[in-house]
Amino acid sequence: MEFCKILFATFFLLLFSKSNAANSKLFREYIGAESDVKLSDVPIIDSSVEFHFILAFAIDYTDDKQPTNxxxxxxxxxxxxxxxxxxSIKDSNSNVKIAVSLGGDTVVGNNxxxxxxxxxxxxxxxAVSSLSDMIQQxxxxxxxxxxxxxxxxxxIFAECIGELIKSLKNSGTISFASIAPYDDDTVQSHYLELWRKYGHVIDYVNFQFYAYDKLSVSEFVSKFxxxxxxYGGSQLLASFESGGGGGLNPNDGFFEACKELKEQEKLGGIFIWCADESQKSRFQYEKKSQDLLAA
Known part of the structure; x- marks a missing residue:
């Protein structure tokens, strides 16, 4: 009987935390996929937000484009x-955490x-073996x-990724996991199956809203x-591409949309693709994003 009470309490806490994920002060940024940008190049890390750098990418391929299972x-x-x-960046900023992104679009050029x-x-x-070594290093x-x-x-995708996350979490190797889907039938079918079976071990959804065609503020809020x-009950993050692209760009109303979502207590955070492109604008959008989350 006591075990049943504990199990019920644990389930209730998990359910409660999922359904009350927004709003948050989580800011995330991909880095390393396109240039030789440094962590220290990002001039503003607001101590009142949780700041994640996401290394892009680790891929289960060799340098000569061969898959490695x-x-x-x-x-x-x-x-x-x-x-x-x-x-060094973690020692200097207690609110900074590091993630590694797996997969990505291409490996070695346009492959x-x-x-x-x-x-x-x-x-x-x-995956558990190779990533455990990488994560420690x-x-x-x-x-x-x-x-x-x-x-x-x-x-198969759901089983592989779900069991990988479970194993790394159970061993204490990682403390969080996220997924980065976008609105494509094939992509969504894979990630929604993963979410259906293993959503309880996934902490954040980095939905790629910049993969949409151009959106207005109202369209962005609707898509969000x-x-x-x-991804019911998820901590869903709003996103844009700092170098320009689809979705809703930062100069075209992105922050207005985020303020609206925040007022409705639906904003699970903001992420940017990517620090490499943000160098050209001197990281002004990183500051605006953190200011909005911290307010």
């Missing part, structure tokens, strides 16, 4: 984003990075799932609520 390798530029630099497991068991074993706190191309069914419904 879950054996992940570093594909970001390590001279400026190495263990020493990561340890697509496919999710290609030989079997669920072998992929998970290889680079002082990483969490993982982000950003596969965009698939040679496996939604069911639609994805909040798809």
């Amino acid at each position: 879950g054996k992940f390798n570093v594909f970001w530029e390590t001279d400026n984003l190495g263990p020493k630099q990561i340890a 697509k990075a496919f999710f290609t497991p030989k079997s669920t068991e072998s992929w998970v074993q290889n 680079y002082h990483i706190d969490g993982i982000d799932i950003d596969y965009e191309h698939f040679k496996a069914s939604p069911e 609520k639609e994805q909040a419904s798809n």
Whole structure:
């Protein structure tokens, strides 16, 4: 009887935390995919927000474009984003955490990075082993799932990724996990299956709203609520591409949309793709994002 009470209480707390995830002061930014940007190049890290740098990318491929069945390798530029630099930024800012994003769009040029497991068991074993070593070496706190191309069914993707997250969390290797879907039928089918089966071990949804065509403020808010419904109870983050692109750009009403979502207590945070592109605008949008979240 006592065990049942504890189990019920745990379930209630998990349910409560999921359904009350927004608003939050979480700011996240991808870094390392496009240039030799440094962590220290980002001039503003507001101590009142939780700040995540997301290293882009670790991919289970070799440098000569061969898939490795879950054996992940570093594909970001390590001279400026190495263990020493990561340890330094974390030592200087207690609110900074580091994630590593898995997969991405391409590997070595324009070759697509496919999710290609030989079997669920072998992929998970290889992924846990290779990522555990990488996470320890680079002082990483969490993982982000950003596969965009698939040679496996939604069911196999869900099982592989879900079991990977569970294993890394159960061992204490990571403290959080996120997913980064966007509005494409194939992509959504894979991530929604993952969410359906393993949403309880996923902490954040970095939905790529910049993958939409151009949006107005009202359209962005509507799309945000639609994805909040798809990923029910999630801590869903609003997003834009700092170098310009689709969705709702920061100069066209993004922050207005975020203020509206915040007033409705639906804003689970903000993330930016990416620090590499933000250099050109001197990281002004990073400051605006953090100011809005901290207010």
